[in-house]
Amino acid sequence: MKLKGKRILLTGASGGIGRALSMELANHEASLFLHGRDVKVLDSIRRTLPYPERHQIIDGDLGSVKDRVLLQSVIARNGGIDILINNAGTCRFAWLKDQSEDHIAEQLSLNIQVPVLLSRAMLPYLNNPGIIMNIGSSFGGIGYPGYSIYCASKFALRGFSEALGRELASTGINVLYFAPRATRTPLNTASVNALNSALGNRVDSAEWVAQQAVLALSKEHKRLWLGWPEKIFVKINALFPHVVDNAIAKKLNVIEQHSHDLPDNEHSS
Template identity: 55%
Template sequence: MELNNKTVLLTGASGGIGSALAHRLALAGTRLLLQGRDRHRLDRLLSGLPHIERHRVLVADLLSPDDRRALVQQVQQLGGLDVLINNAGTSSFAWLSDQTPAAVSEQLMLNLTVPVLLTRELLPLLRRPGLIMNMGSAFGAIGYPGYSVYCAGKAGLRGFSEALGRELAGSGLKVLYFAPRATRTEFNSPATVELNAALGNHTDSPEWVAGQALIALQRRQKRRWLGWPECLLVRLNALFPGLLDHALARQHATIARFAGHSHDKEMPS
């Protein structure tokens, strides 16, 4: 898809991947609507973009129904959009039994429920031809210890993307699922960084991930997984999940240690 002069709503714009993607999109000639919760961070991002006058900051907490409604109204007042990128997300590296109900709920809301609801409300405002890109994860297809809730949200987002894409066939709208692997951003806790180092897991820069996301948008790729061996592991897990069961079982104690989990802990009441 030719992105020059297209209007793009990018959620989670001030995060690591979000800000890198904002720069790539601005250089490609888009008009950006930059969503985030922190106006200071959004303004700082905006000030560093080329053609600053073309872009707008939209402050909204996506967990708030009122803020989401206000965001949709702002998009409508600005004349609609051509591309929606559901990039906002969150994760917690912890065993399920060590997480509070509030933490579980927030992850599922922001990683799955919010993009579903926001997409539904913005569908009438998307011009044809148009694109919806849902920012997934390799963990959307590989269940990984310590990320059970995050995996649930991203797996749901993958299913949503596939189903919605089929619903919208012939409408002029195309749905893309873009799945990075571990990326070097503040999204990762220190424990996650230490775990990746201990296990030798590869991590990518947000700038590289953003470049690949831009290519996926331009080529309108329905499904894009990043990284090796992650691309292979996604396929193996789909066909032979027992192989990954055994492989991850060998890492189980190490993952649990970095997640701060003790098997002596009791389940919450």
Template identity: 60%
Template structure:
């Protein structure tokens, strides 16, 4: 799809990937509706785009029905959108037993329930041809210790994307699933950064991920997995999960040590 003059809704635009994506799509000539919860950050992003007057912002908490409706109403007032990008998300790095009920609920609400409900409500306002892109994660294809709830939500968004895409077949609306690997954003705590460094886990900049998202949109690529060896491990995990079990169990003591540091710091807040 050609992105020039397309109207695109980006949720979580005040975050690392969302902000980088706003800049990348602005450079392609798209008209953006930027969603987030941090008004100051969103206004700063808007003012630093090439054509700030072409874009609008909506402040809303997607986990609250009335707030999410504000975003749907904004889309309706614009006469609809061409592309919906479900990018908003959150994660907590900790053993399951150390995650609070609030942390678990927050991840499930924002990462899976909110985008499903928002997608349902935006569908009547989605132009044809149109696209829905759900931002997943490599952890939506590989269960990883310390991220049990986050993985559950990302496995779910991958299944939702696949099923909805088949549901909408023949309607001129495509559903894309885009799964980055570890990305350098503020979502990563100091403990996560230290763990990735010790394990030699590679990560991408938010700007690189945004450029790959743009490429996937332009090519209408239904399934995208970023990074090597992550793409290989996703395929290997689907075919021979026992082999991945053996590979990842060797990392468990390192993950556990950093997860404890992460939990201790969370408890000190």
């Protein structure tokens, strides 16, 4: 799909990937609805974009029924959208026993319940042809210690994307699943950065991830995994999970050590 002139609702627009996506999409001459919780940050981002007058900001909590209804009404009043990008998300790097019920509920709500409910809410306002792009993760295909809840939510998002895409196959609405690996953003905690460094994990810039996301959007790739060797690990994990079990087991002590480095090690976008 050519993005010039397309109307795009982007959630999590004030996060690291969200900011980069905003700029990349604006550079392709799309018109954006930028959604997030902080209206001042959103407006600051909007003013940095090419042709800022083409873009609108909508603040609110996607976990709130009232705020989702408000978002829906804004989109309806403005003539609908061509593309929905479910980018908002949150993550907590910690052993399960160290996560509270609130921490667990927050991740499951924002990472899977919100995209499901927002996709349903936006379906009547998606132009045809249209696209729903769900921003997933390499951890949507590889269960990784310290990220049990995050993995659960991203595995679910991948399944939702696949099922909804098949459900809408004859409607002109295409559903895409885009899965970055570790990405360098200001929201990463010191413990997450230290773990990636200790394990030698490659970390991509938010700008590069945004470029790849827009390319995937333009070409309408149903499923795209970023990064090597992560993308091959996803395939190996699906076919021979015991191989990945053994590989991760060798790193388990290092992962657990870093999971206890900070008492409040979470990030959101």
